[in-house]
Amino acid sequence: MSERYLGTPVMPTEPNSALTGPVPPHLPERLGVCLWDFSWYTRAGAGEPYADIEHAMAETVARGYNAVRICAAPLLLAGGLGLDALAEALPIEGLGAAPGGGFYGQRTRWYDSPGGYTIDVRARFFSLLETARKHDVVVILASWEYQQSTAFAADPSWFEAIDQVPLNRRHEVLADAFGRLLDDIRAAGLIESIAFTELHNEVDFSILPPVDAPEDADAPVNGIAAMAKLRARHPDQLITVSYGKPPHLAMHRVAPELEVAQFHVYSYGVLDALQRRIDIRSEGTEGFPNAELRALLRSDAPSVAEYGRPAEWKLKATVITDQMIYGYDWIDAQAWDAWLEQHYGAHHEVMQREIESRVIAIAEWARWRSVPAVVGEGWIGYTPRDGNFEEGPIGRALAEHGIRTALDNGVWGVVACSNAAPHHPLWSDIAWQQRMNTLFLEG
Template sequence: MTDRYLGSASLPDDDATLTGAGPAHLPGRLTITLWDFSWYTQAGPGEPYADLEATVADAAAIGYNAIRICAAPLLLFGGLGLDDLAADLEIEGLGAAPGGGYYGQRTRWYDTPGGFRIDLGARLLALFDAAARHDMVVILASWEYQQSPSFAASPRWFEAIDAVPLDERYDVLAAAWDRMIGWLTAHGHRERIALVELHNEVDFSILPDIADHGGVVAGLRARHPDLLVTASYGKPPHLAMHRVPAELGAAQCHVYSYGVLDALQQRIDIRSEGTAGFPNAALRELLRADAPSVSDYARPAPWKLQATVITDQMIYGYDWVDPSAWDAWLDERYPPYAEVMHREIASRVIAIAAWARWRGVPAIVGEGWVGYTPLHGSFEESDIGRGLAEHGVRTALDHGVWGVVLCSNAAPHHPMWQLREWQQALNAEILARG
């Protein structure tokens, strides 16, 4: 057989090497568990994060080496007059619902009954101390312009950060991070910081376009050249990655392929607000038999809805949908979406990795893979969902991604945490590539 020259595009590339080197003291690969704000909003008696030492130890036993959190820099170090609140923060969740229970009771991430107080600064230090004892590192982010303040009993946190003019918010965040980094350094935890994200999902938060504020990231990087500093995207511009600011010190991007889930969400109009006639007939078919009317269920306090990016329709819908009916709809209609969902995950991961390689920075997939489901919906925990997650993780490893989540739902506050053997096996696979 004659060899034929088909051009340089036919020559294999070694894309499995890391896109960019991280600090030498950090692990060769990060396997990340996403604790977001739940590590302090679900910390009451009997809740998943009540005993931080035990929870960190459990994560380490499953094979994780990195925890990604909302560190609440604006509350703790924002200089916004909130020191007393941070030292005695009352967690309420979205509040009590009519007829018993609480808003968000069956909504993923929002299932926070509250009813306890914490010293958030002391708790953050306790988390770092526990991480040090179990040889884990911490990814620091902020969800404050997305939802964190909505879980507090007092509106002061939200009102203080909301009063910051839009164009000054990144500057205030950077200053808060600078002070927090100094505080953690003074407590001996600088090398425990794996990454500092100016904010989580800047494209889905109450923030201006990060492309116009890359200099803020550059400034924070210059003050801490030994640390990785960036901002994360919820949906990076995969088809136009040149729009991502060159100043980012890492490509921390989230990869969700909604596919069949998006088809269901559009059908039942669950993510909108103010829709006349909500819930529509399609959603009513999926509701629990004991679901109250929208008017009877009412809604959380107005300031809480202002402080979060989710809507009252989402809260009602996820609280009252029948998860079995939800899963059955997705399972039945998944096959025509299977190929495109796999392709979308791969193409997005590859685009992120290619941008990071071009810039010579580490790539991280801090969230993924399918999307937002009811708390007790098991689509991502099923064979289908785990297959998509494994595809995402392996694609990331094959293209030099440094850090990756197994799934956004693989965390102590989600039912997926019980899939211990699956997590252990996939974590071992990631770490073997380090």
């Protein structure tokens, strides 16, 4: 009796753990990525997490990471936009002082920068690279400048300079800036410390045109051509962009010219349900905050009118809204977490499945293109600084599921969690980070 024929599966029945694409031989076989983002210069005041780069790097290595991903501020450091003096003496203010005391963003994740100091970003950048080399850490270069970096400065001239670049020229200006910056890195003998370069972080959520926008007389260099231009200048470097939400259901729409499939995997699930309920991510909502948000606020929360809002230019310089700043600054983090924990059960299977399927989609696209894949950010989403849902048992379990899926499917690099870095509370959970990095790096 013959076995019943049930067809031939399109996908392999077992995952392929071999790397999706070749990696330059001088780079690590796997990357345990720590997301330092722009905080290495916006949280560098006395007593802050990045005040001492050597200390921050040593702590990073002690937790098992071998790569850091940063905003290299290329437009500030090498953009040719007349910002050289500012790059050597950048005043950091954060989002500015709030009228009732404290500062805007004080409990908003990534934005809790009190400022109050001036920093030589250029000198600090090369100090970071030298320290990384000393500790056998590689650096992923990106830019957050068209998303938020400039909002932390006390001087609006950085934002104004990059904002004056016509929208359809911005990819080219970024490529030229990174070209000059990589020239300087090479001249300093530090080029082998660079894992790869992203023209920009999350091009789909930044003030940039589509990477594959049509070229014409007004925009002769789109994102694809800009990457090619940078690649021609530095042919030994991997050049790419990153996507905040790649089209997982239609990955053929991603520009095939990416040399690293650096995509982010967030499964908002129950978090999205809460955010929609309290309308925290919108702007200009009449009657904000609504009753559901008011029920979650701290007892000492001022009214929206009393709290005010950051300077208008700072809001233009970032993708977050004044409603988000007010909400995250004044949410009761325990009440926030309690709501998520109470309602998580209805979202558990979908969130687990979504993380798994998105990682696999990224890996399969990368394998099809024969390029290395990296999950540079993940896993749940944007939460208040003091919220502990993603850092707690539920969030850690989802993160581990994503990391194991990445390992099983040949992903080159992965974050333990976007919230696992010196400027986040999760940094204190040393054992978990060591365990996740050991799992991924040692297989």
